[in-house]
Amino acid sequence: MVYESLGKYIFITSKHLHYYLNKKVDKLNITSHQVAPLVELYDNEGISQNELGELCKLDKAEVTKRLDALIEAGYITKKSCKEDARVKRLYITKKGQSIRDELRSILDKVTEILAQDFSREENIIVRQLFDRMSNNLYQEVLKLKDK
Numbered sequence: 505m506v507y508e509s510l511g512k513y514i515f516i517t518s519k520h521l522h523y524y525l526n527k528k529v530d531k532l533n534i535t536s537h538q539v540a541p542l543v544e545l546y547d548n549e550g551i552s553q554n555e556l557g558e559l560c561k562l563d564k565a566e567v568t569k570r571l572d573a574l575i576e577a578g579y580i581t582k583k584s585c586k587e588d589a590r591v592k593r594l595y596i597t598k599k600g601q602s603i604r605d606e607l608r609s610i611l612d613k614v615t616e617i618l619a620q621d622f623s624r625e626e627n628i629i630v631r632q633l634f635d636r637m638s639n640n641l642y643q644e645v646l647k648l649k650d651k
Contacts, residue, residue: 514637521614528610532603533577539607541570542596545580546604550593552585561642563649579603 525536534542544559545551551559557567571594574580579600585591596604619627 510637517618521618524614524617525610528613529607532607534574534579538570538574538577539611541567542574542579542600543607543611545594545596545600549595552591552593553582556594561638574600 522536525539529536529539540560541556541562544556548555548559553567553571554564556562556571557564560567562570571580571582575582577599578597581595581597582592583595585593619630622630
């Protein structure tokens with residue numbers, strides 16, 4: 505049997521996913537890398553930048569870069585927390601809300617494409633496996649960053 509890394513398939517899938525998403529969200533003036541933070545904010549409006557980073561499994565620099573682009577595009581805003589002015593809370597603007605349905609439709613289509621020939625059970629299993637894989641790798645990345 506020829507050795508093939510599991511990472512090979514994840515890398516190829518990720519490359520094609522980003523290409524597809526970039527083509528679909530280009531008209532919204534965002535990139536595929538800004539989709540996850542924006543979608544998380546739809547469901548968790550008012551969270552801090554650190555909390556968003558934890559949800560998206562992104563470090564502070566990555567979160568900042570993605571949020572700055574979303575702020576520049578007019579989709580989100582930061583407001584100081586009343587209890588602690590050092591903490592900035594994140595909110596969706598009217599412009600950000602205006603693309604919510606379109607963005608979710610794009611993501612629904614991506615999911616449909618990715619799982620088009622999966623049974624319901626396979627769909628559940630693959631999500632569980634990818635969740636475990638991403639958590640496993642994220643923990644290792646954190647260890648590397650602590651060195």
